[in-house]
Amino acid sequence: MTWSSRRVLVTGAGGFIGSHLAEALVREGATVRGMVHYNSRGSWGWLDESSVRNDLEVVAGDVTDEDSVRIAAQKVDVIFHLAALIAIPYSYQSPASYLRTNVGGTLNVLSVARGLGVRRVVHTSTSEVYGTAVYVPIDEQHPLQAQSPYSATKIGADKMTEAFHRSFALPVVTVRPFNTYGPRQSARAIIPSIVAQCLSASVLRLGNLQPTRDMNFVSDTVRGFMLAGEKPEAIGRVINLGSGTEISVGDLAARIAAKLGKSVRIETEKHRVRPEGSEVERLVADNRLAFQLLGWRPETDLSSGLDAVIEWVRSHRDDYRAGQYIL
Numbered sequence: 001m002t003w004s005s006r007r008v009l010v011t012g013a014g015g016f017i018g019s020h021l022a023e024a025l026v027r028e029g030a031t032v033r034g035m036v037h038y039n040s041r042g043s044w045g046w047l048d049e050s051s052v053r054n055d056l057e058v059v060a061g062d063v064t065d066e067d068s069v070r071i072a073a074q075k076v077d078v079i080f081h082l083a084a085l086i087a088i089p090y091s092y093q094s095p096a097s098y099l100r101t102n103v104g105g106t107l108n109v110l111s112v113a114r115g116l117g118v119r120r121v122v123h124t125s126t127s128e129v130y131g132t133a134v135y136v137p138i139d140e141q142h143p144l145q146a147q148s149p150y151s152a153t154k155i156g157a158d159k160m161t162e163a164f165h166r167s168f169a170l171p172v173v174t175v176r177p178f179n180t181y182g183p184r185q186s187a188r189a190i191i192p193s194i195v196a197q198c199l200s201a202s203v204l205r206l207g208n209l210q211p212t213r214d215m216n217f218v219s220d221t222v223r224g225f226m227l228a229g230e231k232p233e234a235i236g237r238v239i240n241l242g243s244g245t246e247i248s249v250g251d252l253a254a255r256i257a258a259k260l261g262k263s264v265r266i267e268t269e270k271h272r273v274r275p276e277g278s279e280v281e282r283l284v285a286d287n288r289l290a291f292q293l294l295g296w297r298p299e300t301d302l303s304s305g306l307d308a309v310i311e312w313v314r315s316h317r318d319d320y321r322a323g324q325y326i327l
Contacts, residue, residue: 003226004029009076011035011063011109012083013056014045016185017124017177021080021222023052028226032056035063035072035083046184063105069112077119078229081109084124084157087188088150092275095149102153103160110164110172118171122229123161125176126154127214127242127283137286140176140238147278158238171235173228178242178285181305182218183312187320190249191215191306194256195313196320197264204257204264207272209250214242214284217300217308227294234293242285243298259306 008025012018013034025032036044038060047053061068063083073079085091085101106123113121130138131145146152164170181191190206190213197204224241228234247255250266257264273279290296313320 002029003230006078007031007033007076008078008080008229009033009035009073010080010082011069011072012081013058014043014047015082016046016182017180017218017221018080018082019046019050019184020182020218021082021225022047022056023050024222024226026052026055033072033076034058035069036060037083038062063108064100066108066112069108070116073109073112073116073118078122079109079113079118079120080122080124080225080229081106082124084154086126086150088128088148088274091148091150091153095153098149098153099156102150103156106157107160110161110170114164114168114170120229120235121161121170121172122225123157123172123174125158125174125238126151127176127178127240127285128280129155129158129176130280130283132279132281133283136282136284137244138240138284139286140240140289147280148274165236173234173236174238175225175228176238176240177221177224178214178216178240178283180216180218180221181309183308185218185309190252191256191309192313192320194253195260195310196317198257198260198262199313199317202262202264204253204266205269205272206249206253206266207268207274208279209253209266209268210248210281211279212246212248212282212284213252214244214246215252215302215305216241216243216298217305220298220300223299224290224294224296227296231294237289237293239290239293240285240287241290241296242287244285244287246282246284247302256306256310259310
């Protein structure tokens, strides 16, 4: 399939992954409509600064409003559904908002797609739905464990997507990215937070240092999404996108500091530590199914990816409040 013959909707197109995906689809020739969350400033998020902003259509709305979704989804072939509330710490404070957006919003996307006869919905899951690994590497059959309100709502959204496929034969693919990082990611995430702090101070303020994560550069994640949107073998499946390698938060901090030539001291701040029982201690993907169904493997090694993030944060210092905890 060539994307030049496809009309595509990307929900959450103003966000970190969504903006990169929208750009990649435009460059591949797709007719792209991006749905961004309405705000009084008229901002399109990261699409405001995109080199392709004049080559796509942007509609403002809210996925919790079915009418908004229906307007955005008119005459599209594929919906990439990325709109979600994603910050785990804030989900402890406002779980109902996560339920409305992540489960209710996904239900709206699925219902509209069914009603309009959309050819495929690519739904965004997260490795957080697995919780702390029961076994490694984590394959798609691993138990789902809700260790935060955020992950609980993503499990609900995943299961709603599965239900629409089983009940109504809606052509869906659930893509389950492990920890994506890259340019444009906010200081809410661990890698840009470490980079911003290293550039500004000699003290790193972090939470737990022992948990391990499977880090994946954003261009690799985007390529996985696009393959999931075109391969017929992917319909009805859940597919991990991960590197199959893990690194602890502490080792990640040491590696970034070494790249920057900084000698730093790490201090643990209590408000950055997740509640007991909520911390996901270990994530590492089994990515064999992604290769089998999509021909996908990550191409960007961690060292090169970190270099790209360091360059980005250096050139966008005003966007990062180093040392301040971002929920």
